[in-house]
Amino acid sequence: MFSRQTIIAFIALVLLAALGLYVGTYTIYLLNLAMIAVIAAVGLNLLTGNSGQISLSHSSFMAIGAYVSALLSARYGVPFWAAIPTAAAVAALIGAALGFPASRLHGIYLALATLGFLQIVQIVIEEFADITGGVRGMRVPKPAWFGAMLLNEYEIFLVVAVSCVFAVWSATNILASSYGRDMNAVRLSPHAAQALGVAVARVKLGAFALSAVYAGVAGGLLAMVVGFIDPIEFGVSAALRQITYIVVGGMGSVAGSVIGAVVLSGLPEVLRPVREYSDVIYTGILLAFLLFMPHGLVSIWDAARLSLRRALARSFAK
């Protein structure tokens, strides 16, 4: 009755929920950040890894999600379950608006346009300080179910876990759909895709809007979990961090997004003793993967599976 993906998603959710009961506050916080990183990475990978569109402004859509949901709950008392989807919808609209010009650009011109967009978002947040708190940041009220009924720590964790599992599940299904095949076709050869009847510009535009939804949700959850947002959190280095997730994990693979985001958001904990080197190490990892392992960590798994299958085939042939 249920597809394999759906069953796996349920099992993952139950395991996560159980895990959340047995670990301490700090671990829950780290798990939350890792799952938010997964949501953002999944969205970016659909756009960059599958549709082949360079984006240096993924963190800006996180910023839009974070600020819209934070402002909705701080100013109008909107509960999180309405604020975050609204923020994601706003992010999607702005993503489509950016996708409109961006779908005409490619390569470095697209990189430049998205970099310009990132700067515009940063400057707008910094300059409209009466609304956003500017460079000093803004406090985000604690999330509530209704009015004064606040979520406790475990409930927040569950919300993030459900969102994360849903993000992974939905991305897997999108990639298995005809739209997912269109996205891959646009990356591999826009001209061939066009010739075969794929509406290339529309697919690119959709990919921008779709990835913005994931980023918007991730941003809204981040604001809720951390309780404080400032523009630096969503700058160029954040955009590069998300690109690092998908490069290290594996471009164009949902599993790659998950692996990259989890491994790399755990890294600061491992690097704690050499904290001042962590930026350099992070960038070094990105560069090393680009140079030596451009298909990311999932390629190890794929290669292992392939050689296993070959070994099996050989033993059966005997």
Next chain:
Amino acid sequence: MTATLAFQLAIAGISVGSIYALVALAVVIPFKASGVLNFGQGEMVTAGAYIALVLTTLALPYAVVFLLVVLVGAIGGIVIERALIRPIIRAPEFTVVIATFAIGLLIKGAIQLRFGDSPAAIDGPFGMDPLLVAGLRFNPTSVWIFVCMLLVTFAVIAFFKYTRLGKAMRAVSINAEAARLMGIRVESVWRWAWGISTAIGAVAGLLVAPVIGVNPEIGTLILRGLVAAVIGGFTSVPGAIIGGLAVGLIETFSGVIVGSTFKNLVPFIILMLLLVFRPYGLFGVAVAKRV
């Protein structure tokens, strides 16, 4: 706006625009030669400022500092090109874009580890006392920046026009494979394109350091430099210079006209509009591609 104010703003705009022009030039040269846009070029500027800082504390004369900055900048670029760019030059554009970004961040990270985040001051060669000419105030450092920019520009134009290597570079930028068949060593052209561009970037750092101080964030100049390069059309040397000056002038004048809140937004709005309507710049030529 009085004429004096307008003149004064124009002087300020041309001074800051000269720096943007140099950064744009440094971006355009390797792009022309190898199709690689160096998003890490801003950190080459930062590196130039720090090299100047270190050499100045050794009490070397300014001319020696200048030459050493050029030399170290060029060597740095040649090393980066050989070690990091050439292995991925045929990789997808995404890889190259992100790699240049990462190289920039690595340099910035290394500088922050060595020197920390606190800014340091460095003196220009002519001090900061303004010169008064016909009622207008000229900051000698600004004049020096403008003169250096002009010298670099003419040197680059002459290089492309008269030297063997410059001609080879032009040939490679038109068609690398045909150039290779004509016996031009394409790899050597890439190497020198990077060396020249990082040397120009480092000089920009040396020049801007007395104005904005030596700090790890100098590299954000690259954003204005990129806008300048887009205005100039990405492959044209005079275009990059005019683009740089235009960004400088637009920035200083828009500060007065639309207020400081929107001043910072203006270059990026121009960037977006240009990318949408004229992606090959005001001076570039659209490339027709046969598929």
